[in-house]
Amino acid sequence: MSRLALVNIAVLGLLIGGALVAHLTGHAFLVTLATKAAIFALAGVGLNFALGYGGLVSFGHAAFFGIGGYVTGILASHAMSGTPLTTLPYTMNGTNEMLAIWPMVLLVSGLAALAIGALSLRTSGVYFIMVTLAFAQMIYWFAIGWPAYGGEDGLSFYVRNTFPGVPTMRPLNYFLICTALLLLALGFTAVVMRARFGLALQAARRNTQRTVAVGIRPFGIRLTAFVISAMITGLAGSLYADLNRFVSPAMLNWHMSGEIMVFIILGGVGRLMGPVAGAVVFVTMEHLLGGITEYWQVLLGLVLLAIVLWAPGGIVGMLSGRGRDNAH
Amino acid sequence: MLIFEQLLNGLQYGMTLFLMAAGLTLVFGVMGLINLAHGSLYMIGAFACAVVAAATGSFWLGVAASLAAAAAAGALMELLVIRRLYRRDHLDQVLATFALILIFSEGTRWLFGSFPLYLTLPPSLSGTVTLPGGLVYPVFRFAVIVLGLAIAGGLFWLMRGTRLGIRIRAGEADREMIGALGVDISKLYTVVFALGAALAGLAGALVGAVQSVQVGMGEPVLILAFVVVVIGGIGSIGGALVSAILVGMTDSLGKALLPGMLAQVMPQAAANTLGASLASMSVYILMAVVLVWRPTGLFGARA
Numbered sequence: 001m002s003r004l005a006l007v008n009i010a011v012l013g014l015l016i017g018g019a020l021v022a023h024l025t026g027h028a029f030l031v032t033l034a035t036k037a038a039i040f041a042l043a044g045v046g047l048n049f050a051l052g053y054g055g056l057v058s059f060g061h062a063a064f065f066g067i068g069g070y071v072t073g074i075l076a077s078h079a080m081s082g083t084p085l086t087t088l089p090y091t092m093n094g095t096n097e098m099l100a101i102w103p104m105v106l107l108v109s110g111l112a113a114l115a116i117g118a119l120s121l122r123t124s125g126v127y128f129i130m131v132t133l134a135f136a137q138m139i140y141w142f143a144i145g146w147p148a149y150g151g152e153d154g155l156s157f158y159v160r161n162t163f164p165g166v167p168t169m170r171p172l173n174y175f176l177i178c179t180a181l182l183l184l185a186l187g188f189t190a191v192v193m194r195a196r197f198g199l200a201l202q203a204a205r206r207n208t209q210r211t212v213a214v215g216i217r218p219f220g221i222r223l224t225a226f227v228i229s230a231m232i233t234g235l236a237g238s239l240y241a242d243l244n245r246f247v248s249p250a251m252l253n254w255h256m257s258g259e260i261m262v263f264i265i266l267g268g269v270g271r272l273m274g275p276v277a278g279a280v281v282f283v284t285m286e287h288l289l290g291g292i293t294e295y296w297q298v299l300l301g302l303v304l305l306a307i308v309l310w311a312p313g314g315i316v317g318m319l320s321g322r323g324r325d326n327a328h
Numbered sequence: 329m330l331i332f333e334q335l336l337n338g339l340q341y342g343m344t345l346f347l348m349a350a351g352l353t354l355v356f357g358v359m360g361l362i363n364l365a366h367g368s369l370y371m372i373g374a375f376a377c378a379v380v381a382a383a384t385g386s387f388w389l390g391v392a393a394s395l396a397a398a399a400a401a402g403a404l405m406e407l408l409v410i411r412r413l414y415r416r417d418h419l420d421q422v423l424a425t426f427a428l429i430l431i432f433s434e435g436t437r438w439l440f441g442s443f444p445l446y447l448t449l450p451p452s453l454s455g456t457v458t459l460p461g462g463l464v465y466p467v468f469r470f471a472v473i474v475l476g477l478a479i480a481g482g483l484f485w486l487m488r489g490t491r492l493g494i495r496i497r498a499g500e501a502d503r504e505m506i507g508a509l510g511v512d513i514s515k516l517y518t519v520v521f522a523l524g525a526a527l528a529g530l531a532g533a534l535v536g537a538v539q540s541v542q543v544g545m546g547e548p549v550l551i552l553a554f555v556v557v558v559i560g561g562i563g564s565i566g567g568a569l570v571s572a573i574l575v576g577m578t579d580s581l582g583k584a585l586l587p588g589m590l591a592q593v594m595p596q597a598a599a600n601t602l603g604a605s606l607a608s609m610s611v612y613i614l615m616a617v618v619l620v621w622r623p624t625g626l627f628g629a630r631a
Contacts, residue, residue, distance in 0.1 A: 057419050119616055122623045126362045126418055126562065130554040131619060137551050138612035145605015147598060254551065258426045265423050295438045301430030308424040309412055 004320040008273040011316070015041070015280055016179060023172045031171040032243070037283040038178040039239045044263035044275025045185045046232030051261070052270035053193055054225040055205030056121075059129045060136030061260050063116065064109045064230040066143065066252030068237025071105045073247035074149055076157040096161045098168070098177075101238060109234025110227050112139075117226035121219060133254060140252040154248025161242055168242070178239050182276070185232050190272055192228075201225050233260065262304060268314030277315045332463060334584040335577065340469045342576025343476025347531035348553035349560070349568040350483060351524025357563025358499050358520050361410065362418055364425040366528055366553070367546025368432035369405075373398040373529020374536035374545060375436060378445040387450045391533050398529020399522040406521040411514065429547075437543045444540035447533075472534055479527070480569050487565060496520060500563060552579075555611055559618050561628025571626060575611050582607030 015037060022030035043065055050056040078085050078094025085092045095101060120131045149155050160168045168174050192198045204211045204218040211218055241247045250256070259282070267278030285303070289296035311318050352366050376397035381390030409428065413421045453468045487493040495516055498506040507513045532546065539545075556575050560567030587596075587603030594602070618626065 051419070057422065059422065119619060122619060126356060127558060127619075127624070129362060129418060129422060130558050131615070133551060134555050134558070134612050134615055138609050141605050141608035141612075145601050145608070147601050151601060254547070261419075261423060261426070265419075269419065295434045297430045298434040298438070301427040301434070304427035304430070305409065305424055308416075308420050308427065309409070312416075312420065 002320075004316070007277075007316055007319045010319075011273045011277045011280065012183075015276065019172070019175050019179075023175075028171045031175050033283055033287060035171065035175040035178050035243055036240075037280045038175065038182050039236050039243060040260075040263055040279035040283060041276040042178070042182045042185055042239065043233045043236035043260050044267070044279055045182065045189060046229050046234075046236060047260050048229075048264050048270070048275050049189055049232060050222075050226050050229035052264060052274065053189075053198065053205065054201045054222055054229075056222060056226060056229075057129050058120075058132045058226070058229070059254070059257050059261070060116070060120075060132030060134075061230070061233050062252050062254060062256035063136035063139045064113060064233040065237035065240070065256055065260065066139065066247070066249070067109045067112055068105045068234030068239075069241035069247040069251045070143065070149065070155075071108050071234075072101050072161070072238040072241040073155045073157055075101050075104065076159075076161055077149075077155060080157060080159070096159070098161045098163045098242070101161060102235060105234050105238040106231045109237075110231045113227040113230030114223070117223050117230075121222055121226065133257065136252065136257055137254060140249055140254070143249045143252055150248070152249060154246055154250075156246045158245060160245055174243070178243075181235065181239065185235075186272060186276070193272075197221065197224070262300075264314075266304070266307060266314055268316035269312075271314070271316045274314055274316050281315060330584070331581075332461075333465065334580050336463075336465060336469070336473065337584075338577035338580035339573060340472050340476075340576070341580055342573035343473055344531045344535050345549070345552055345556050345576055346476055346480060346569055346572035347527045347534075348549055349556040349572055350479075350565060351527045352553055353557045353560065353563055353565065353568045354496070354520055354524050356557070358496055359410075359414055359517055361414060362421050362425070363410070364422060364550065365405065365428035365432065366524070367550030368429055369398045369402055369525040369528040370532035370535075370546040370549060371432065371436060371543065372401045373532035374541040375440065375445070375532075376529065377533035377536060378447055378541040381447055382445075387447065387453070387537070390447070391530070394529045394533035395526045398532070399526040402525020402528075403518055403522040405525075406518050410521065411517065414517075433543050440543070442543060444542035445536075446540055447537040449537055468538065475534075479530075480565075483565050492519070552611065555615050557625075559615055559625055561625030564625070564627040567625060567627030575614065578610050578614050579607060582610040586610075 015034060019031050019034035022034065043061070046064070047058065047061045050058055074085070075094045076096050079096040080094070083094070085094060116132065116135045120128055120135065123131055143149075144152050160174070162168060163177060166173050166177065168177065193202065200211065200216050200221050204216065204221060208218055237251060240251065263275045263278035263282055265278065266281050267274030267276065285300060286296065289299050293299075307314060348366065348370060351369075352363065355361055355363050355366075373394035377390035377394040380393035381387050384390075405428065409424060413424055449468055453471060455467050456464045457467045457470050458464055487497060495506060495511055498511075499513065499516060503513060531549070535549070536545070552575060556568060556572045559575065560569075560571035583604060586607050587600045590599035590603045590606075622628070
């Protein structure tokens with residue numbers, strides 16, 4: 001077994017084992033913290049799909065994270081109040097079933113990504129970064145100014161949505177649901193990146209001209225990757241909304257986009273387990289350093305700066321003894 | 329008359345955006361670097377102005393301090409961090425400068441707390457001026473417009489008519505070549521970066537004087553400045569000027585006119601919030617339209 005595989009197993013073991021130990025010793029709060037890490041990891045896996053493998057540096061993934069959250073919050077609040085979302089063209093009711101909410105989340109975040117991606121992918125390089133950022137900001141302002149669903153104050157929905165046969169309010173149960181989805185997304189990414197589609201996507205990142213020369217058009221592949229990436233991040237947003245039973249424009253803020261990027265760079269760009277390692281370290285740092293000083297983000301900034309300047313392979317790169325060989 | 333006043337407001341807002349965007353577009357055009365921490369330099373300028381003005385009682389010394397502090401912070405930032413990033417890809421640049429934002433924002437919060445500081449304008453700038461046509465307009469806002477236009481003119485002269493400008497343009501075209509011709513590139517880069525930083529600091533001081541000085545004030549402006557740079561075309565000072573005015577006008581006219589127009593079809597309170605957010609969105613819609621039409625911006629030559 002290679003050192004990289006060992007590191008990957010250790011990262012997952014740390015997350016799942018940590019949550020189980022915390023549950024057995026009665027630290028429900030730490031289980032919730034691990035759930036947050038798993039959800040952030042899922043958001044990171046989503047972004048990594050486009051950014052790490054496809055080289056599409058999206059600085060606007062908070063848009064999809066927030067859309068996932070808002071779709072969940074809106075459906076749940078309508079289910080609670082018993083009012084339909086819309087009666088045209090046909091009556092559509094709210095729901096508090098996770099299994100009904102998730103497909104809706106995937107659909108809406110996918111459609112949003114299709115529109116944003118089709119426009120943004122006309123540009124490249126630094127334009128792409130700025131344009132994705134600007135579109136996310138546009139959705140952020142829209143959420144603030146849309147009074148029907150809480151506007152600036154956000155939207156609460158008191159009870160966590162339900163999953164058949166599983167009492168979701170118990171911390172460990174919800175952790176397992178989130179982790180199961182994280183593992184599914186990781187498995188999906190691993191399979192897709194070895195398939196023709198994934199290989200073409202990575203080829204287009206490494207050398208666009210050569211890819212075009214062998215007869216592959218990058219635009220469609222990149223747009224597909226962008227949409228899939230947004231759907232995964234949107235799902236993470238849905239889970240995050242359910243974790244807090246609250247959504248607010250903060251989920252759409254550009255700091256959120258930056259943080260999702262931070263998970264990836266902390267862990268390692270273009271590594272399967274990079275976002276997981278990064279999210280675990282981020283949440284741990286937030287918890288430990290946040291206990292020491294209110295200004296813990298100064299320390300986060302310094303750590304991040306050090307990693308970018310001196311360890312571009314991130315944690316997984318450092319531990320597995322390889323630099324950033326899989327990235328651009 | 330109301331429309332004319334809003335046009336002037338848009339022009340004034342556009343001028344502060346131009347001061348921000350000029351630095352961003354120069355740094356990107358010459359060094360190929362995307363700098364998120366430009367908003368932190370804006371904040372540093374505003375805080376330096378507030379602190380010095382409070383200590384000395386002179387707004388003018390405060391403005392001088394904002395230029396000096398932001399230029400010094402910019403030069404330091406370039407020497408310590410930014411110059412290690414020129415050869416890296418954009419992702420590294422985004423993350424390193426995002427890290428700088430965290431450090432600067434939380435550091436400033438630690439030093440000054442979360443409460444906003446306020447600036448008092450000197451009497452010579454706090455009155456109103458009567459423009460031809462009988463419009464009464466605040467002197468300070470009018471001064472910002474004049475100053476912005478003067479700085480735009482100064483930058484054009486710097487880029488077209490001086491040795492430094494020739495070197496900057498040569499550096500944009502081919503950085504190896506001007507190095508081979510004996511120009512000290514790293515010194516040139518530090519100068520360009522400090523120049524952009526000083527303009528951002530000045531913008532911070534000017535906006536801080538009409539609004540308030542607080543942590544995080546640079547972020548909304550930074551993102552709008554990005555929009556300005558994208559619309560104008562990266563690396564183009566003229567493009568930045570045109571698009572800054574366009575964005576400033578869109579934002580001001582949208583905020584002034586949309587709530588009134590929406591109030592025709594819905595209650596006033598709802599029209600106000602919806603109008604304000606549609607006005608904020610209108611700038612991004614403008615950007616989307618420009619990108620569909622010209623993916624490299626109005627004046628951009630290359631991607």
